[in-house]
Amino acid sequence: MENFPVVDMGKLNTEERKATMEMIKDACENWGFFECVNHGISIELMDKVEKLTKEHYKKCMEQRFKEMVASKGLECVQSEINDLDWESTFFLRHLPSSNISEIPDLDEDYRKTMKEFAEKLEKLAEELLDLLCENLGLEKGYLKKVFYGSKGPNFGTKVSNYPPCPKPDLIKGLRAHTDAGGIILLFQDDKVSGLQLLKDDQWIDVPPMPHSIVINLGDQLEVITNGKYKSVMHRVIAQTDGARMSIASFYNPGNDAVISPASTLLKEDETSEIYPKFIFDDYMKLYMGLKFQAKEPRFEAMMKAMSSVEVGPVVTI
Structure with a gap:
């Protein structure tokens, strides 16, 4: 298996920009994942986030988790839990309003x-969306505009801890799925692994790297992108040793944003529109x-649901 794609964003301002953009393009087309280093978020801030997140789990959440495990008898399960x-x-919700x-x-x-x-992550997400636009031949800001809706994008963070598990062969840390939204930025534990993606029918580890953003x-x-880029099934394998931290931030369309294949891409590819047009909240x-099921039936259901419904134009910002 070829190496997992690691993108050094510092090279975007050097003579290696073209090669770096090509690496992002290949990762989007063939992996659905890549890992960013030199992304502009300070090591000091990331270290503080990790320290405070792990302290918060120990202080406020660990005992609740143990009580949940005991109440469901999960330490003694004999068959797979699905x-x-x-x-x-x-x-945590950040946009359109914060609940912190x-x-x-x-x-x-x-x-x-x-x-x-x-x-910092919001800024990075928007920078990455523009890099995707550049690779796709879309005007700068196109993806942000599509995501905007009438009140701006949805942006939130899922803070997770995966404690040691006595039966990792029977209980997944997180079951296999694709993410529903737009672009996901993950700050994961650099010592305890567990995240895997499905590529060519094989589960591939997403390598833990210090201070990277997956x-x-x-x-x-x-x-x-009308299927040019793919969302990819991924999962978290529970571990018998070590607690894994995961901070996943989701930069998603606004609830009333209209999602459909970009007309420019349809013209360039001279292909028909094979994905539906819908309102994000309906999806x-x-x-x-x-x-935790395949995404294709979801797309088919949206295609049928929206075939007789007119949706409004994209809001210009």
């Missing part, structure tokens, strides 16, 4: 640090019940 994940999580001040148990330093981290593409980018309602 209806839950071995993870402890909470969610409303999350219980977060101390003030952690709130401030996660707010600063989210601002990027993966969601279903919406597959639709907008999310469908996705919530079918997250």
Whole structure:
């Protein structure tokens, strides 16, 4: 298996820009994932996020997780569990409005640090979307404009911890799925592995690297690119040793954003439109019940649902 793609974003401002853009293009077309280094987010900030996240889990969430495991008898299971994940999580919403001040148990330093981290990730997400536009031959800002809707994009963070699991062969850390949204930016533990993606019918480890941000593409980018880029099935394998931290931030379309294949790409490829046109919130309602199933039936269902419905134009920002 060829090496997992690692993109040094510092090279985008050097004579190696062309080769770096080609690496991003290949990763989007053939992997659906790549790992960013020299992405502009300081090591000091990332170290602080990791320290405070692990402290918060120990202080506020570990005991709750142990009680949940005990109540469900998960340490003694004898057959595969297919209806839950071995993870402890909470969610932060950043855009269109923040809920960080409303999350219980977060101390003030952690709130401030996660707010600063989210601002840096939002900027990185938009920079990456423009790099994708450049590779696709779309005008700069096209993807951000499509995602905007009437109130701006949805942007939020899922903070997860995956404690040691006594039966990793029977319980997944997180079951296999594709992500519903746009572009996902993951700050993962650099010591405890577990994230895998499906490539050429094989599960491939996404390597833990210090201070990297793992990027993966969601279903919406597959639709907008008319299948040129693909969202990819991925999962988290629970480990018997070590607790794994995962901070995944999702830069998604606004609820009322209209998603459809980019007309420019249809003309260039001289191909028919093989993906549906829909409102993002309608897709999310469908996705919530079918997250751990194949994405293709979701696209087909949206194609049927929207065939008789007119949706409005993309909002210009």
